[in-house]
Amino acid sequence: xxxxxxxxxxxxxxxxxxxxxxxxxxxxxxxxxxxxxxxxxxxxxxxxxxxxxxxxxxxxxxxxxxxxxxxxxxxxxxxxxxxxxxxxxxxxxxxxxxxxxxxxxxxxxxxxxxxxxxxxxxxxxxxxxxxxxxxxxxxxxxxxxxxxxxxxxxxxxxxxxxxxxxxxxxxxxxxxxxxxxxxxxxxxxxxxxxxxxxxxxxxxxxxxxxxxxxxxxxxxxxxxxxxxxxxxxxxxxxxxxxxxxxxxxxxxxxxxxxxxxxxxxxxxxxxxxxxxxxxxxxxxxxxxxxxxxxxxxxxxxxxxxxxxxxxxxxxxxxxxxxxxxxxxxxxxxxxxxxxxxxxxxxxxxxxxxxxxxxxxxxxxxxxxxxxxxxxxxxxxxxxxxxxxxxxxxxxxxxxxxxxxxxxxxxxxxxxxxxxxxxxxxxxxxxxxxxxxxxxxxxxxxxxxxxxxxxxxxxxxxxxxxxxx
Amino acid sequence: xxxxxxxxxxxxxxxxxxxxxxxxxxxxxxxxxxxxxxxxxxxxxxxxxxxxxxxxxxxxxxxxxxxxxxxxxxxxxxxxxxxxxxxxxxxxxxxxxxxxxxxxxxxxxxxxxxxxxxxxxxxxxxxxxxxxxxxxxxxxxxxxxxxxxxxxxxxxxxxxxxxxxxxxxxxxxxxxxxxxxxxxxxxxxxxxxxxxxxxxxxxxxxxxxxxxxxxxxxxxxxxxxxxxxxxxxxxxxxxxxxxxxxxxxxxxxxxxxxxxx
Numbered sequence: 056x057x058x059x060x061x062x063x064x065x066x067x068x069x070x071x072x073x074x075x076x077x078x079x080x081x082x083x084x085x086x087x088x089x090x091x092x093x094x095x096x097x098x099x100x101x102x103x104x105x106x107x108x109x110x111x112x113x114x115x116x117x118x119x120x121x122x123x124x125x126x127x128x129x130x131x132x133x134x135x136x137x138x139x140x141x142x143x144x145x146x147x148x149x150x151x152x153x154x155x156x157x158x159x160x161x162x163x164x165x166x167x168x169x170x171x172x173x174x175x176x177x178x179x180x181x182x183x184x185x186x187x188x189x190x191x192x193x194x195x196x197x198x199x200x201x202x203x204x205x206x207x208x209x210x211x212x213x214x215x216x217x218x219x220x221x222x223x224x225x226x227x228x229x230x231x232x233x234x235x236x237x238x239x240x241x242x243x244x245x246x247x248x249x250x251x252x253x254x255x256x257x258x259x260x261x262x263x264x265x266x267x268x269x270x271x272x273x274x275x276x277x278x279x280x281x282x283x284x285x286x287x288x289x290x291x292x293x294x295x296x297x298x299x300x301x302x303x304x305x306x307x308x309x310x311x312x313x314x315x316x317x318x319x320x321x322x323x324x325x326x327x328x329x330x331x332x333x334x335x336x337x338x339x340x341x342x343x344x345x346x347x348x349x350x351x352x353x354x355x356x357x358x359x360x361x362x363x364x365x366x367x368x369x370x371x372x373x374x375x376x377x378x379x380x381x382x383x384x385x386x387x388x389x390x391x392x393x394x395x396x397x398x399x400x401x402x403x404x405x406x407x408x409x410x411x412x413x414x415x416x417x418x419x420x421x422x423x424x425x426x427x428x429x430x431x432x433x434x435x436x437x438x439x440x441x442x443x444x445x446x447x448x449x450x451x452x453x454x455x456x457x458x459x460x461x462x463x464x465x466x467x468x469x470x471x472x473x474x475x476x477x478x479x480x481x482x483x484x485x486x487x488x489x490x491x492x493x494x495x496x497x498x499x500x501x502x503x504x505x506x507x508x509x510x511x512x513x514x515x516x517x518x519x520x521x522x523x
Numbered sequence: 524x525x526x527x528x529x530x531x532x533x534x535x536x537x538x539x540x541x542x543x544x545x546x547x548x549x550x551x552x553x554x555x556x557x558x559x560x561x562x563x564x565x566x567x568x569x570x571x572x573x574x575x576x577x578x579x580x581x582x583x584x585x586x587x588x589x590x591x592x593x594x595x596x597x598x599x600x601x602x603x604x605x606x607x608x609x610x611x612x613x614x615x616x617x618x619x620x621x622x623x624x625x626x627x628x629x630x631x632x633x634x635x636x637x638x639x640x641x642x643x644x645x646x647x648x649x650x651x652x653x654x655x656x657x658x659x660x661x662x663x664x665x666x667x668x669x670x671x672x673x674x675x676x677x678x679x680x681x682x683x684x685x686x687x688x689x690x691x692x693x694x695x696x697x698x699x700x701x702x703x704x705x706x707x708x709x710x711x712x713x714x715x716x717x718x719x720x721x722x723x724x725x726x727x728x729x730x731x732x733x734x735x736x737x738x739x740x741x742x743x744x745x746x747x748x749x750x751x752x753x754x755x756x757x758x759x760x761x762x763x764x765x766x767x768x769x770x771x772x773x774x775x776x777x778x779x780x781x782x783x784x
Contacts, residue, residue, distance in 0.1 A: 056531050064534050071545035079549035083556055090560075095568050102570065106589040110653050113679075179564040193567070198579065214557075221553055225546050232542060 058250065059243035066239035070232060078224045086217040090210070094180070094191065097208040100144055101193040105204055107131060108148070109197050119201070121156055124148065128157035144206040149173060151201040160207050164190060169205045182210065189214045249277045253284055265292040304467060311469030315357060315484065319350035360485040363416075364468070364492055372410035372496045376520050379405050379439045379446060385415040386422060386437065393426055401439040407446055407517045409497055414448075417493045420486040421450035421513050428454025428511060442516065449502075449514025456507040466491040466501065572766045578741045583677045583684065583715055586654045587764035588742060593653065601650045609647030609660045610638055616658075616674045616683055623714045625760075630702045634688065637670055638662060654678055675761070682715055685761030702758050708736050708745050715762060717741060726770075739767050 111127045112119075128148055135143040147158035147169050160169065163185035172181055172192040183190045189210040196203050252269045259267045268288055271281025326343035329335060335343070380401050387397060407414075418437065425435040436451040457465060457472055464470050469484035491501045494515045505511040579585045604612075617634060620626045641662035650657040659673040671689040676682065704710060712718060720738040735746035747760035 056534060061534075064538050067538060068541060071541050075545040075548035079552040082549055083553055086553070086556075091568065095570075098568060098570055103592065106592050109589065110593065113654050175564050178567055180567050181564045182560050184561055198585065199582075217553060221550050224549060228546055232545070 057247075059240070059247045062243035062246065063236070063239045066243075067232065067236050070235050070239075074228050074231065078228060082217065082220050082224060085220070086213065089213050089216070093208075093210060093213060097144070097191050097206075098180075098193065100208065101195065101204075101206045104135075104144060104146060104206055105195050105197060107135075108202075108204060109199060112197065112200050112202070115200075124202075125157050132157075132159050144208045146204055146206040148197075149203040149205065151203070156202070160205075161185065161188070163188065164192075164207055168192070169194075169207075172205050173203045183207075187211075246277070249281060253281065256284065256288070260288055260291065265295055307470075308468055311484065315469055316354070319354055323347050323350050357485065360489055361468075364485060364489050367413075367489075367492050367496050372413050372493075374408050374410055374497070376406045376522065377409055377411045377414075378522075379407055379448065382407075382409070382411055382414050382418065382448075383437060383439070385411065386418045389415065389419050390422060395426060395430065395432075396434045397422060397437050398434045399437045401437075402441060404522065405439065405441065405446060406520050406522050407448075408520045409517060410493075413493045413496065417490045417515075418448065418450065420490050424486060424513070425450045425452035425454065425511070428452045428456075430454045430510070438514075441519070444519055445516050446519050447514050447516050449512060451510065451512040453510040456509050456511055457503070457505040458507055459505075462503055462505065465503070572742070572768070574742055575740050577719065581716060581719065581741070582679060583682050583762075584717065584741050584743055584764070586677060586679075587684065587762065590653045590655065591764040591766075600652055601648060604647050604649045604658075606647060606660075609649070609658055612649075612658050613638065613660065613672060613674065616676060616686070619681065620683060620686070623710070624704055625707065625710055625714060626702060627704060634672075637664055637690075638672070640664060641670070651678075655684070680716075684715075685759065685763075687757070687759035687761075689755065689757040691755050702749070703747060703760075707747055707760070708734060711745055711747075711760060711762075712736065715745075717743065717745075737770060739770075742766055742770075744770060 108128070108131055111131050112124065115123060115127070132143075132146075145159040145161065147160050148156045149170065150156055153170050153173075155166065155169075158169075164183060165185075168183055168185075169192065172194040175181060175194065177195050180191060180193045183192055191208040191210050192205060193208070194203055194205040249269070249271075256267045256269045265288065268285045269281045271278050271285055323346075326346050330340065330343050380403065383399055383401050387399070390397065422435060422437060430453040432453045438447075438449060438451065440447045461472050465472060466487050468488040470488075471484050487501075490513075494501045497515070497517060499515040499517055501513055501515055503511065503513050574585065574588045578588070614635070617626075617631055621628065621631050641664050647658065647660040649659075654677060655675055656678050657673065657675040660671070662670045662672070664670055669689075669691060671687075673685070673687045674683055675685040677684050712723070717738065720741045720743075722740045723736050723738050725734075725736050732750050733746055733748050735744060737744050742764055744763045744765055745761070746763070747758070749756075749758045751757065
């Protein structure tokens, strides 16, 4: 069942219950009130009849003649008819042993009904439905006489009025329910229309149309839901784009990795096959052995770098306060013999929270990259600068620089700006990717400033900490 | 599939049952209430201004209350009676008042004498009904222009419930000290048998000519009045039944005069 249908049925059901209860209680209360008013009026009329008959019978005590009492009652009834017309009550006069002396009651009200009213006593009264006519029966003793008066007051008009109200209310309630049903259905359709749009948009997104958005207006919950949906769709689209980009990157990585493996392996296979094919001249054999050795060494270096890269994903770095100067010393100590000098600028006694070994690897890689960039000057610059309570560590060179369009790719594994030169220099293409990953593991990132023909500066910023 | 379809139809089916049920629910409720109303007796509503049971046991009180309820002229026959008969009836009443020491002997002697020596009398009227007999007579005397006497009596116990004398005789002894015994209203209350009522109060009246007491339980007001101007003298006493609401709201003097008529 659709939500709009549920909403319509619920509204209709609530209306049914509310209108029914309200109508029932309201009409019954009106009826009860009308009865109370009529009871008071009829009680007054009853007492008036009591007093009138007591007065009429005043001279008859103590020797009551039934015929005389009957005549007086007839005279009283005639007077009442003359005064009040048909609105006057009908009554029966009983002797104290229950013998009816006079009665103007309708025949539909039986003797037993009347006498039972006498037996109720003065404090009570009763309603009677006789031949579809409603009566209020009241009984009282006639003071000073051994007689009882029972009066019957017609109440049918009140019952008929109540029935008329019920009938009228039923018709009105029916009309209201029909109109309310249509209104509720229309309202439900209007209210659920945005939800339909959301549902359709969700289906399209599920089908791959990530650019679908819904029109979200209004400040109510549905409008808010639409806006949240759009935000979610934005996130999904971004995430999917990131996934696609990641997928592309991985494809590139696999391609590059394959290529990186295939080239040396092909050469190794070639030279190995040459050595296997027979006795070779000494120089040729030496060349083949050297090539196999160096390419194997490069493959071993590549696999170590890749293992380091993977290791960072599984083993968190051992962060602890370390002196920057100590890290720089480690870097300088680990460098091979270089064709140029490394100038160092580092303030004394500054400390950072870092994994000393990893950070030294990072800076070492940067220095080697800088050296390979063929600086115009005969040095590269390893520096540590204080910036607003933080420390910027990096390497600057005066080399060829990196084209702007390459900047966002050079952190990918195996990506090289100048592939032939890099390979010739022994680079495996994973160095900068490893540096970026180490910086990330320290809560920082590599910042690369480069201009073609001027040089490159690669740095990262770390928090300065107190000494250990 | 069929089960799912049937489950889907169920709410609509319930709604189609609910709507007629809702339409006829007020009828159903009304019939239930009606059946309850018809099947068992109901307490009578309290009637405001009803005389207490104790007060109803005092015949004169109950009769006055009942007559107030029915109206003063209900079932009452008015007729004229001869002067002699009216005089005799008046004397009977005056003897009763004398016997119970309500009016002073000098005043009664003067009244007997004035009635006895009247030279002309208008036709006397008598009213009978509701247990009350009323006589009203106007006499002409040699030295006065007129003397009016009216008296209402509760017939079963022969109790005077209102008595009024009016005269323009300047020498007539129509002052309270000459007419009424001391503690007249106490005597009158005992005479009427109203001592059993315990809530008598003397209302404050702005008119010094009226002395009265009131019992809320008996809804009865007893008064004696003396009023005069240059030539006319009036005195009266009586018992008037009135509801507490009427007692608080009415001008007592007007009520007293109205009761005389």
